[in-house]
Amino acid sequence: MFMHNKRLQYTVRVSEPNPRLATLMMEQFGGADGELAAAMRYFTQGLAEEDPGRKDLLLDIATEELSHLEVIGSIITMLNKGVKAQLSEGQMNEAELYQMVGATGTSAKESILFGGGPALCDSAGVPWTAAYVDSRGEPTVDLRSNIAAEARAKIVYERLINITDDAGIKDALGFLMTREVAHQKSFEKALYSIENNFPSGKLPGVEKYASVYVNASQGEGDMTGPWNSGDQWERIDDLTQTMPIDGGDGTAMVTLSSKDAKVAKQMAARLVSDPTLDPTTGADLGAGPGAGRTKTGDMGGAADIEEAPVEADATAKKTVAKKASKTK
Known part of the structure; x- marks a missing residue:
């Protein structure tokens, strides 16, 4: 009350x-x-x-x-x-x-x-x-x-x-x-007044990582002190040691059921990228000054998109016509 x-x-x-x-x-x-x-x-x-x-x-x-x-x-x-x-x-x-x-x-x-x-x-x-x-x-x-x-x-x-x-x-x-x-x-x-109040909670830390200091920001201004050096710390300056620090291969993995694995494979096949394609995009078509290099010109907005040769266009039309007659 x-x-x-x-x-x-x-x-x-x-x-x-x-x-x-x-x-x-x-x-x-x-x-x-x-x-x-x-x-x-x-x-x-x-x-x-x-x-x-x-x-x-x-x-x-x-x-x-x-x-x-x-x-x-x-x-x-x-x-x-x-x-x-x-x-x-x-x-x-x-x-x-x-x-x-x-x-x-x-x-x-x-x-x-x-x-x-x-x-x-x-x-x-x-x-x-x-x-x-x-x-x-x-x-x-x-x-x-x-x-x-x-x-x-x-x-x-x-x-x-x-x-x-x-x-x-x-x-x-x-x-x-x-x-x-x-x-x-x-x-x-x-x-x-709480005994063993650090670290917080009930579960102990993993011993081999609990005293590791990773010098992840290197260059001018690097300093050492009791917060990162001395008997209490295992200091890592060679960052290749942290990639990965657990000794594994550093990849992300999950074990899928056969059903999920099949669907995941289908999804990957549907969404796969073709690195050989270089399509004309909306950024190319709408490029103006300051757009950087686009297909319309080196710095954007300066040149028209190059048209395909007439011969190639005619060949393509013949190919389509042949396919259509075969279908019939």
Whole structure:
């Protein structure tokens, strides 16, 4: 059961309305790394979690994320207070009102459709989607994803802090940003409290491939470090060793039933290409400047298609006539 306390988790003090800033703040309301996405991610994970400790942790943080959604939503509402009132009462003339709504940039929809209230959209007006919830139902996967999500949200809050000089907003955003740090710490503790948490899942990796590093991008800028060299790695610089790395012939195969094999053979015969043919195509007929080399001319559009000799055409007609008489 949920109960709502009318006091915010953190006091919001906005010095003056600023619709453009409100638009940018929408990223943390209905965006991919926003508070709603975080709350839904942790709620769904918590409801499915079997471990009582992790379940409690996830539901605690999920509920707190809803309180953060309320804080950021309140900031947006205060920043839009002026435009909301003017749109509602129409006290300004058309030009002034148009200019005010235009100041919201990409979120004119927010002003016109939602009346300046916080909507479940990001800063570009893209609606929130459950696709932002990337849970997989495996704690060692989801906890790592949660750590990354909190880190991403922390960076977004940093950028929002950097674009405002409103002291009250900076203060509230600083609180929200710091809670992302705290949640990262909690999720890391929960992850490392699971014995043998790497690699994720139950099945072990194939040993002979687990410590191979393939230097697949070679040239200027190649570097070595503990991520690709040293005792923990079997480094491959000769790329011919990876083609294929399993020692097979590198082809794709499937064993078909006799029925499927017969049909596959028929299909291959029907669709076979004749490399001796060089037909005139639509690209040749419609070629213009810049088409490159075509049958109409070296660079396209310069010459007519060469016509077949009259003698050959006459011979062809005789051949057709003979075949027709034989058929009769």
